[in-house]
Amino acid sequence: MTDIFSDLTARGLIAVSTDEAALRKALNEESLTYYVGFDPTAPSLHMGNLVQLITAARLQQAGHNPLALVGGATGLIGDPRMSGERTLNPREVVEEWLAKIRTQVEKFLDFDGPHAAQVVNNYDWTSELSAIDFLRDVGKHFPVNRMLAKESVSARLSNESGLSFTEFSYQVLQGNDYLELYRRYGCTLQTGGSDQWGNLTSGVDLIRRVESQSVHALATPLITKADGTKFGKTESGTVWLDADLTSPYAFCQFWLNADDRDAVKYLKVFSLRSLEEIAAIEAEFTAAPHTRMAQKTLAEDVTTLVHGKENYDQAIAAAAALFGGGELVSLDSGTLGAATAELPRGDVSTTQLSEGLPVADAFVAAGIxxxxxxxxxxxxxxxxxxxxxxxxxxxxxxxxxxxxxxESGGVILLRRGKKTLGAVDIVS
Known part of the structure; x- marks a missing residue:
């Protein structure tokens, strides 16, 4: 790829950046070391993090050198939220989540070859700082008036809950991360979501003040849905990248159910296909939207990327089997349980089945x-x-x-006509 900046722009992946001309020139003429960070504030990354993971993969494919930062230090604090103060998680919980997130991040980057990725942990350098050193060497470079201007900070200061010094200091810690990565690895680009722009530029400003050097920041836009609902959310909650929290079946269905107005946009963001390939898919989809070509391609690409080809094939087989297009007995217990999890359902006992439960009773119990x-x-x-x-x-x-x-015991699938599905769970 000769112009990764133009490619990201065409995909709608640049919301804001530092000096555009300088960044474009650096990306096109140099092999930059760049970083993106993920805090272990939950047991898994989610759909919003996927934008950053795939953007990091695109930059690596274009010949740049990724550093994936897992926030062993910042994860103990948490970035300020608009909704209120975070609950501080115990260290052992953060360490457990850190290991899981590290494993997830490693799926997306290549750790071999001339542009091999590295995973770094900001606890390694933050834990070495004393409070005095932190305040003297880092804190003195952060004007409080600029820190107060950050949207998440100003919003919290205006409500009753206020903002603790702990969360207020987060942007200083993230700025220090960029400085350390600049010194240790020659890192000159940080990427993140547009909601993190204040944190991204804190590192840019810190390096300018301490090292008298110009570095770059690039923020991707927040992904939205055409219907106004939050991206990465379903009726059952957040769509996670961990298969134990969101099954591969449910993950695949999220993409298959994408609105026609969103499908091609999501392909540009989440698929690693070239823009030329996506343009051909868009033309076919526009000519025959009933085929749902864009959604099917999206589901295959992203589910395979996150969960692997085998899990994608199982998810598609399960969807077909629910509506009579395949053998239910061919599905493994986990996939079958995930595929029926969102259906209307009721309970029947093993005793009822042993005595012969009328099908009519089961249909009523399932709400069909x-x-x-x-x-x-x-x-x-x-x-x-x-x-x-x-x-x-x-x-x-x-x-x-x-x-x-x-996996939870047993289920019987019920269907009325072609599309009205339900199930009964078997209880002792």
Missing amino acids: VKSKGEARRAIKDGGAYVNNVKVSGEDPTLTPAEVLPT
């Missing part, structure tokens, strides 16, 4: 129909399915033989 009479009419009309098998007869029953194993 409002009454047994409605369920019986669906059965009579040939529109009732158990585990994708059409049921018939006067009063068909369910037995333990219909139970499909899941």
Whole structure:
């Protein structure tokens, strides 16, 4: 890639930067060392962090040298939030989360070759600073009036909860990170989200004051949804990159369900395909939006990137199987449980199954129909399915033989017509 700055611009990935002409020239003519940071303030990174991970991967592919910073020090404090003071997590919890996040970050970068990535931890240099050294050598370079102007700081100062000195000092710590990486690795570019711009420029200013050198910062925009809802959120909560928190099935479905207005935009941001490839997909999608070509490509690219090809294939097989397009018994218990997790559901007991539970009762329990009479009419009309098998007869029953194993026990999939799905969980 000869012009990574133009590529990022065309993808809508540059919200603001320091001197654009100087940064463009440096990216095109040099092999920069750059860094992006992730704090362990949760047990996993989430969809918003994915923008930074993929941007880091693009820069590496363009011939630049990534430093992935995991915030063993800053994770103990937390960046100020608009909503109020963070709860400080115990050190052992932060260390556990740090290990998980480090593993997630390592999936996205290449650690071999001429532009090999490195993972660094800001605890390594921050823990060595005494309070006196921190205040004398670092703090003296931060004008308080500029620190107060930061949006998250000013907003918190104007409400009743206020802002502790702990969180107020976060931007000083992040600025010091950039200075240390400049000194240790020759790092001259920091990337992050636009909501972090004040923190990004704190390091730029610190290096200018201490080392009399100009360095760069680049911020990506916050990703939004066309319908106004928050990106990376679903009805069930945050979309995490950890498969234990958001299953590969649910992760894949998030992308498949992208609004038509968002799908191509997301491809430009989250897919590693070239802009030429994406333009061809967009043309096909525009001509035949009912094919959902953009969403399918998006789901395949991002799910494979985050969870691997095997998990993507399982997620697609599970989606097909739910609606009769595949064998439910071919799904592993984890995938089946994840695929049915969001369905309307009810509970039935092993005793009920052993005695022969009427299918009509199960349909009512799952919320697919409002009454047994409605369920019986669906059965009579040939529109009732158990585990994708059409049921018939006067009063068909369910037995333990219909139970499909899941990690939580067992489930029976119910369907009325082509699209109305539900399930019953098996309880003792």
